[in-house]
Amino acid sequence: xxxxxxxxxxxxxxxxxxxxxxxxxxxxxxxxxxxxxxxxxxxxxxxxxxxxxxxxxxxxxxxxxxxxxxxxxxxxxxxxxxxxxxxxxxxxxxxxxxxxxxxxxxxxxxxxxxxxxxxxxxxxxxxxxxxxxxxxxxxxxxxxxxxxxxxxxxxxxxxxxxxxxxxxxxxxxxxxxxxxxxxxxxxxxxxxxxxxxxxxxxxxxxxxxxxxxxxxxxxxxxxxxxxxxxxxxxxxxxxxxxxxxxxxxxxxxxxxxxxxxxxxxxxxxxxxxxxxxxxxxxxxxxxxxxxxxxxxxxxxxxxxxxxxxxxxxxxxxxxxxxxxxxxxxxxxxxxxxxxxxxxxxxxxxxxxxxxxxxxxxxxxxxxxxxxxxxxxxxxxxxxxxxxxxxxxxxxxxxxxxxxxxxxxxxxxxxxxxxxxxxxxxxxxxxxxxxxxxxxxxxxxxxxxxxxxxxxxxxxxxxxxxxxxxxxxxxxxxxxxxxxxxxxxxxxxxxxxxxxxxxxxxxxxxxxxxxxxxxxxxxxxxxxxxxxxxxxxxxxx
Ligand code: FAD
Ligand code: NAP
Numbered sequence: 001x002x003x004x005x006x007x008x009x010x011x012x013x014x015x016x017x018x019x020x021x022x023x024x025x026x027x028x029x030x031x032x033x034x035x036x037x038x039x040x041x042x043x044x045x046x047x048x049x050x051x052x053x054x055x056x057x058x059x060x061x062x063x064x065x066x067x068x069x070x071x072x073x074x075x076x077x078x079x080x081x082x083x084x085x086x087x088x089x090x091x092x093x094x095x096x097x098x099x100x101x102x103x104x105x106x107x108x109x110x111x112x113x114x115x116x117x118x119x120x121x122x123x124x125x126x127x128x129x130x131x132x133x134x135x136x137x138x139x140x141x142x143x144x145x146x147x148x149x150x151x152x153x154x155x156x157x158x159x160x161x162x163x164x165x166x167x168x169x170x171x172x173x174x175x176x177x178x179x180x181x182x183x184x185x186x187x188x189x190x191x192x193x194x195x196x197x198x199x200x201x202x203x204x205x206x207x208x209x210x211x212x213x214x215x216x217x218x219x220x221x222x223x224x225x226x227x228x229x230x231x232x233x234x235x236x237x238x239x240x241x242x243x244x245x246x247x248x249x250x251x252x253x254x255x256x257x258x259x260x261x262x263x264x265x266x267x268x269x270x271x272x273x274x275x276x277x278x279x280x281x282x283x284x285x286x287x288x289x290x291x292x293x294x295x296x297x298x299x300x301x302x303x304x305x306x307x308x309x310x311x312x313x314x315x316x317x318x319x320x321x322x323x324x325x326x327x328x329x330x331x332x333x334x335x336x337x338x339x340x341x342x343x344x345x346x347x348x349x350x351x352x353x354x355x356x357x358x359x360x361x362x363x364x365x366x367x368x369x370x371x372x373x374x375x376x377x378x379x380x381x382x383x384x385x386x387x388x389x390x391x392x393x394x395x396x397x398x399x400x401x402x403x404x405x406x407x408x409x410x411x412x413x414x415x416x417x418x419x420x421x422x423x424x425x426x427x428x429x430x431x432x433x434x435x436x437x438x439x440x441x442x443x444x445x446x447x448x449x450x451x452x453x454x455x456x457x458x459x460x461x462x463x464x465x466x467x468x469x470x471x472x473x474x475x476x477x478x479x480x481x482x483x484x485x486x487x488x489x490x491x492x493x494x495x496x497x498x499x500x501x502x503x504x505x506x507x508x509x510x511x512x513x514x515x516x517x518x519x520x521x522x523x524x525x526x527x528x529x530x531x532x533x534x535x536x537x538x539x540x
Contacts, residue, residue: 004028006132006448007120009106010382012040014421014437015136016091017063019099021445022134030128031100032120038091038100040138042084046164047184047373048191050080051212053273053327054432057225058243059083061090062233063438069226075216077272077327101126108387109133109418116416116458116531131457132448135383136421136437139429142381144374144493146179150352160372161188171195175366177358179350180373181207186326188373190334197339200365202358204345205486206315208296209326213271237439240507242432245274252279252288264295272327275320282321283481289319296320303332312344318485324429378488379424379502380404390415403491403500407469407525408515410440411461416529419444424502425473429489431508443515447523456528465525477501 004027008018011033022029035043042050052059056078061067067090074082091097105123112119120128143162145151159169161184176196178185181203193199217225225232235244248255248263255263260279267278275296281288297314304310313332334340348361357367377384380400388396391414399405399414406412409426410419421440422428428436451459477483483490483501491497504511518524 003117003129004030005130006030006134007032007106007109007118007128007130008134008136009033009120010040010136010138010141010421011035011038011091011100011102012042012136012138012141012437013061013087013434014138014441015040015134016087016094016096017061017437018134018136018421018441018444019096020094021063021441022132022448023099025445025448027132027448029099030130031096032104032106032122032126032128033100033102034105036103037088038097039084039087041140042080042087044141044143044162044164045184046080046166046168047159047161047188047371048168049187049189049329050161050164050184051077051187051214051327051329052083053077053183053212053324054243056083057229058232058236058432059434060086061434061438064094065229067093068229072222073217075214077212077214106386108389110387110389111391111416111418113391114531115533116529118417132417132419132444134419134421134441134444135388135423137382137386139379139422139433140376142377142385143372144377144381145372146374147495148179148350148353150354153355154353154357154367154370155355156357156367157369158372159369160374161185162376169369171369173197174368175357176200176369176371177202177365177367178371178373180371180375181205182373182375183324183326184375185371185373186328186331188371189340190328190330192371193334193337193340196369199340200343200358200367201340202343202345202350202360203312204349205317206313207323207326208293208315208320209328209331210268210272210275210296211331212327212329213269214329233435236432236435236508237512238509240509241274241277241430242427242435242508243274245270245277247277247280247282250279251281252291253281253285260291261295264292268295268299273325276325277321283319284479286319286481289321289481293320300332305336309335309342312342318487319481322480322482322485323487323489375488375493377494377497378491379428380491380497381494383420383423388415388418390418401498403498404502405466405470407461407466408511408518409504410443410515411459411466411526413461413463413466416458416460419447425469426504427506427508427511428503430503430505436508439512439515443519446519450519450523451528454528455530457531458529459523459526460529462525462527469525472506473504474501476505480505 056073404424406425486492
């Protein structure tokens with residue numbers, strides 16, 4: 001198909017911005033996207049109740065002030081259709097659509113060590129040659145369908161939340177089973193319950209969830225937000241999680257009972273995932289964490305009528321915040337409905353999926369529709385599914401066989417000019433991922449400009465810098481309670497996946513400063529090279 005300067009894989013928030021940014025530098029760019037349109041996560045996850053859990057005014061692009069000022073979010077946490085409409089608006093406004101091959105999956109990317117160019121192949125037979133490869137393939141884009149015995153035999157309808165049909169699903173009059181009580185399950189359960197004749201929730205592990213406290217925005221509120229946008233963004237960039245909120249200045253154990261309760265109450269009202277960051281030591285010491293757990297348990301008990309059901313809904317296997325806290329709308333109250341049954345898989349595990357439903361160790365459940373809210377092969381899944389081959393014929397999957405190894409999450413030794421956006425080793429899923437993607441893409445663009453200035457063909461993470469970064473990430477995780485949870489952050493949801501805490505835990509602001517320093521110091525920890533052939537110098 002031809003030579004380009006850069007191939008960008010993925011048309012979610014990250015890929016779209018990468019195409020926009022690199023094109024503005026004058027590069028020829030080819031985007032490739034497996035989906036039939038733009039949106040990434042928001043293209044695929046169309047299940048009922050799908051919303052963001054970072055406030056929309058923050059979970060949106062900051063690169064264009066005009067865009068910020070002209071777009072009106074209708075509520076605090078926008079729904080999937082509204083977010084997808086926003087991304088489509090961005091694609092049109094910045095004329096990005098025609099830069100993509102849609103409905104096309106990249107199957108391989110192989111380095112030519114002579115020319116230091118990447119040969120990228122797709123499932124539609126395209127062959128592209130590119131100097132730079134940007135993988136904006138998503139941290140949560142590869143659906144996990146668990147291998148439960150008899151899965152294929154089920155004769156009713158089956159859906160995965162991450163591959164939801166565009167025409168929607170009508171649950172009216174149906175006996176529905178849902179497996180999974182992570183964010184996707186917890187967001188969809190209340191709405192499915194409103195429609196279904198009966199909903200059976202198959203829960204393996206209970207999860208912490210905090211009501212969203214969603215609000216619609218009126219014009220006055222929108223004006224106020226827009227007037228303060230610059231400051232809001234500044235605070236977000238400096239914060240731990242990419243939102244304009246900071247933890248309480250003291251330890252949860254230093255303050256009085258009253259002050260602690262008040263702080264938790266304020267965060268509970270703020271809504272959702274930020275409850276995990278009420279106090280700075282909340283995910284660092286068991287004692288601090290226990291105070292937050294106790295508060296959350298009391299809230300759950302207030303919401304659920306049947307104490308025996310409440311008992312099952314209270315997590316007992318992980319410190320609060322070490323799995324992503326869910327941001328819900330009427331989740332716990334849903335169990336007060338007569339047409340909802342909580343099935344505790346810890347007490348009686350699934351034995352098989354049968355043609356007519358699910359058999360657990362102690363009962364048969366007859367079902368018409370089965371929903372898998374079973375999550376994703378996170379952070380490495382999309383990359384693992386391509387054949388990415390670097391120096392010496394070593395594949396990325398081989399290089400990462402004991403867990404992902406990156407320098408800053410951005411570069412991998414042996415894979416020159418290959419950049420991963422919001423991948424393992426970066427704050428990634430622990431921070432507002434739109435700002436994370438912008439920060440990465442801006443850094444990559446600076447890096448490419450540096451290569452031109454210095455007349456280098458390639459940049460590549462060095463082995464020592466990578467080893468140090470991997471160790472630093474491991475140490476940061478070891479100082480927290482995160483490794484205690486069987487979370488997808490740890491790869492624990494996928495059988496056989498190495499157990500390594502994948503995101504960088506040092507905070508979004510601190511990470512941004514490290515990346516900026518590295519660039520400032522001439523891309524410290526990276527090595528530069530010239531191609532042996534100097535074929536087709538892409539930057540002219
Ligand atoms: P994605 O949006 O995942 O896009 C990656 C794209 O790459 C996909 O469209 C995929 O089809 C494509 N792709 C992958 N492999 C290939 C290939 N081989 N060839 C071609 N194309 C390929 N994060 C937050 O910060 N706040 C939130 O509120 C939030 N809510 C979320 C809600 C849901 C339901 C989910 C699943 C995730 C949520 N996340 C949230 C995380 C979310 O994934 C990111 O915020 C963000 O949308 C990721 O953008 P991205 O462009 O990096 O990746
Ligand atoms: P998830 O958090 O990984 O949850 C998957 C659920 O499926 C868990 O309850 C898991 O149980 C269960 N499960 C998996 N395999 C199973 C099996 N074989 N048998 C029984 N149960 C099984 O996935 P997710 O809910 O899709 O969320 C993933 C991430 O996407 C979130 O953490 C969040 O970052 C993002 N997201 C965000 C939002 C939002 O609010 N904006 C919405 C959706 C997703 P165990 O816990 O026991 O493994």
